[in-house]
Amino acid sequence: MKRTVYTLITGASSGIGKSIAWYCGSLGMNLVLVSLPDEGLEKVAREIAEKHQVKTAFFETDLSQLDSPKAVFDWSQLEHFDVNILINNAGVAGASVFETSDVNYIDDRILLNIRALVMLSRFYLPILRTHEKSYILNVGSLAAFWPIPFKSLYSSSKAFVLYFSKSIRSELKGTGVSVSVLCPNGVRTNGTTNVRINSHGKVGRLTELSAGAVAKAGIDGMLKRKFLIIPGRINWLVLVFGKILPPVIQQKLLVREFMKEVLATRN
Numbered sequence: 092m093k094r095t096v097y098t099l100i101t102g103a104s105s106g107i108g109k110s111i112a113w114y115c116g117s118l119g120m121n122l123v124l125v126s127l128p129d130e131g132l133e134k135v136a137r138e139i140a141e142k143h144q145v146k147t148a149f150f151e152t153d154l155s156q157l158d159s160p161k162a163v164f165d166w167s168q169l170e171h172f173d174v175n176i177l178i179n180n181a182g183v184a185g186a187s188v189f190e191t192s193d194v195n196y197i198d199d200r201i202l203l204n205i206r207a208l209v210m211l212s213r214f215y216l217p218i219l220r221t222h223e224k225s226y227i228l229n230v231g232s233l234a235a236f237w238p239i240p241f242k243s244l245y246s247s248s249k250a251f252v253l254y255f256s257k258s259i260r261s262e263l264k265g266t267g268v269s270v271s272v273l274c275p276n277g278v279r280t281n282g283t284t285n286v287r288i289n290s291h292g293k294v295g296r297l298t299e300l301s302a303g304a305v306a307k308a309g310i311d312g313m314l315k316r317k318f319l320i321i322p323g324r325i326n327w328l329v330l331v332f333g334k335i336l337p338p339v340i341q342q343k344l345l346v347r348e349f350m351k352e353v354l355a356t357r358n
C-alpha cells in the first residue's frame with residue numbers, strides 16, 4: 092500500500108520557512124507546519140491546502156522550550172503523519188556585543204538554532220529510516236563559514252548546524268536518508284533583516300536574494316541529495332573570496348562589516 096507522506100517544516104509561518112512551505116506545496120507535498128503560537132500558521136496551512144490540493148496540518152509551539160521538540164514528535168506520531176522530509180528552518184539571527192548580551196538572547200540562539208534542530212533530527216530519524224528515500228534539510232547560513240565578531244552566537248550556532256549536518260550525513264551514508272544544509276546570505280524576511288542588509292551597503296544589496304529564490308534552491312538541491320546548498324552564484328564567490336584572504340585580514344574586514352550591523356540594529 093502506498094504511504095501518505097508528509098514534509099515537516101519548522102518556522103513555517105513567515106520568511107524563508109513560509110516560502111519553503113509554499114514551494115513544497117506546489118510540488119504536491121503534504122505538509123506539517125510548526126511555528127510559534129498566534130502568528131498566522133493556521134492561515135498559511137489552509138491557503139496552501141486550498142491552492143495546491145495537498146493535506147496540511149499545523150502545530151504551534153515555542154521550539155526553544157526544552158520539551159517542545161518531543162511534543163511535536165509525539166503529536167505527529169499520534170496523528171499518524173508519516174514524515175519523509177524534515178526541514179529544520181526555524182532560527183533566530185541577530186548581532187550583539189557578547190559581553191553585554193542578554194541571557195534570553197543567548198539562550199534563544201542555542202536552544203532554537205542548535206538544540207531544537209538536533210532533537211527533531213534525533214526523534215524523526217527512525218521514521219525517516221523506514222522510507223526508501225528520505226531527507227533532512229537544515230537551514231544554516233553563509234555566516235557558518237566564519238567566526239564572526241558581534242555575531243558570535245549566531246555564526247557559531249550555524250557553524251554547528253553545518254558540522255552537525257555533515258557528520259550525520261556521513262553516518263547515514265548507504266541508508267536512504269540524505270542530509271543537506273542550506274546556507275543563504277541576506278534575505279529580507281523581516282524588519283530586522285532589512286536593517287541588517289542595508290547596513291552592509293552595496294555588498295548587502297548585491298548578494299541578497301528573495302525568500303522564494305532561496306526556498307526553491309534549497310528544496311531543489313535537497314531533492315538532488317546535494318550536501319551544501321548556497322543560493323546565488325555571487326554568494327559562492329563571497330565564500331571563496333572570503334576564505335582565501337589571510338585570516339588576519341578576514342577578521343579585520345569582519346569586525347568592520349559587522350560592527351555596522353550592531354550599530355544599525357541597536358535599540
Ligand SMILES: NC(=O)c1ccc[n+]([C@@H]2O[C@H](COP(=O)([O-])OP(=O)(O)OC[C@H]3O[C@@H](n4cnc5c(N)ncnc54)[C@H](OP(=O)(O)O)[C@@H]3O)[C@@H](O)[C@H]2O)c1
Nearest residue numbers: 102103104105106107127130153154181182232277278280
Ligand atoms: N533572512 C536571512 O537573511 C537569513 C540568512 C541566512 C540564514 N537564515 C536562516 O533562515 C532561517 C529562517 O530565517 P528567516 O529570516 O526566514 O526568519 P523569520 O522571518 O524571522 O522567520 C523565522 C520563522 O521561525 C519561527 N520561529 C522563530 N522562533 C521560533 C521558536 N522559538 N519556536 C518556533 N518557531 C519559531 C518564526 O515564527 P513566527 O513567525 O511565529 O515568529 C518564523 O516562522 C533561520 O534559520 C535563519 O537563521 C536567514
